[in-house]
Amino acid sequence: MTADGRELAGLAALVTGVDRPIGDGLARALADAGATVAVRGSHLDPVDNVFATARDELGADVDVVVHAALPPGAAELLAFEEVTDERWETVWERGMRTTLALLQGAFPAMRERGRGRFVFVSPTLSMSGAPGLVPLTAYVEGQRLLAKSAARQWGPYGITVNCVAPAPELAVAGTAAGAVSLAAPALGGPGDARDDLGPVVTFLASDAAHFVTGVTVCADGGVWMAP
């Protein structure tokens, strides 16, 4: 926390996926916490340009990357036998390449400053499994473990990489709660991106979380309680 009392004052953040409510809510939450925020939608190709343009907008290198974007069409329910190579390419292959490119794109400046924060939005459905969403769950879980590997390699540079796991229906528009029948949320409802998930992401982006890396914080209102 800095002089103005807000957790992210003086930090430059990039938030992706703001064309969906969850990305939009998280971007607002980071701004509420004092960060200067550059926003991007779900179409991030090519990622190479993202950090250069964000630097111009922010007047600084990106300190915090919050990746809430999903590959286009990733949430469409489709029986596995109907999944085409094109769809697998769009959701798994391009989704993972984008996440990898975001990591690599932000890395040099973060390493130079000895500080960096990544927070990936990883809805719990990849941990529970979800029928009709095989490509999406493969992508989300792949990304979640890419975060852990990055956390292990880049810890020495002061870079942390974590995930926040919202309820599927908060993270993925159109995913009915019924897609995966789990327990009712202990805290009621899937929550609100800005008010309920935002503080968790703000914490992970802040100096207070400097010793927390490679973890997934479930903030789904108390449904998924497995380790």
Place this chain on the structure above:
Amino acid sequence: MTLDGRVAIVTGAGQGVGRGIALALAARGARVVIAARRAETGDPVAREISERGGEAECIVTDVTRRDDVERCVDATVRRFGALHVMVHNAYAGGIAHRLEDVGAELWEQSSRTAVWGSFYCAQLAFPHLRDAGARGRLVLVTSPAGVEGSANIPLYAPVKAAQRAMSKSLAREWGRYGITVNCIAPVAETPALARAFELTPELKGRLEARTPLGRVGDAERDVGGVVAFLASDDAGYVTAQTIVCDGGSFTGL
């Protein structure tokens, strides 16, 4: 436990864990297709099974190609009349790397064999697994790294994790057909591990020291037997799970 009458495909069965799984399934009566990228490695495994009194055939298969996997599945069903058990084990890309240096080629290798390979093996086996009634089995070979991440081979973790997520989602989709979908996460003596031991001689001792059972597993006895269990009727109510068979080293599940 018997696998008499079962037909299985094991990818990457020309060596290591895949070979061990193929031998274990055949030893319990399954007829096994050795799906290997090269006949030079696959044929000897098929011969070894025959010499032990089992039935096996090598079908050269590149799991990164849909048409290749399709050909393998079709040939299996033509030869043996059915397909009950699909085991996707093939993987390429396990060399040490830095995440910041990863280029398209290394990513592709890992993604294509582990994840695209799982996609093709699962999808093309599906009609036959469904026909197998409550005996349809899909087993994906993943790794403890797919749960805890990896500092040495970072890309290994996401592709192995993707397989775990696929297995859970597919288990939910295919449960109605009685098909089970599981993962195993083994550590066993393989040519790849032997090379790693050569490069880093102290690695073997370190690995054994952190393993409660104090040794590196045997691909046939320690890993193959677990897959044979999953393939059997005894495991008909086990689905969407990852069974770690690594001597107790990883305890995070």
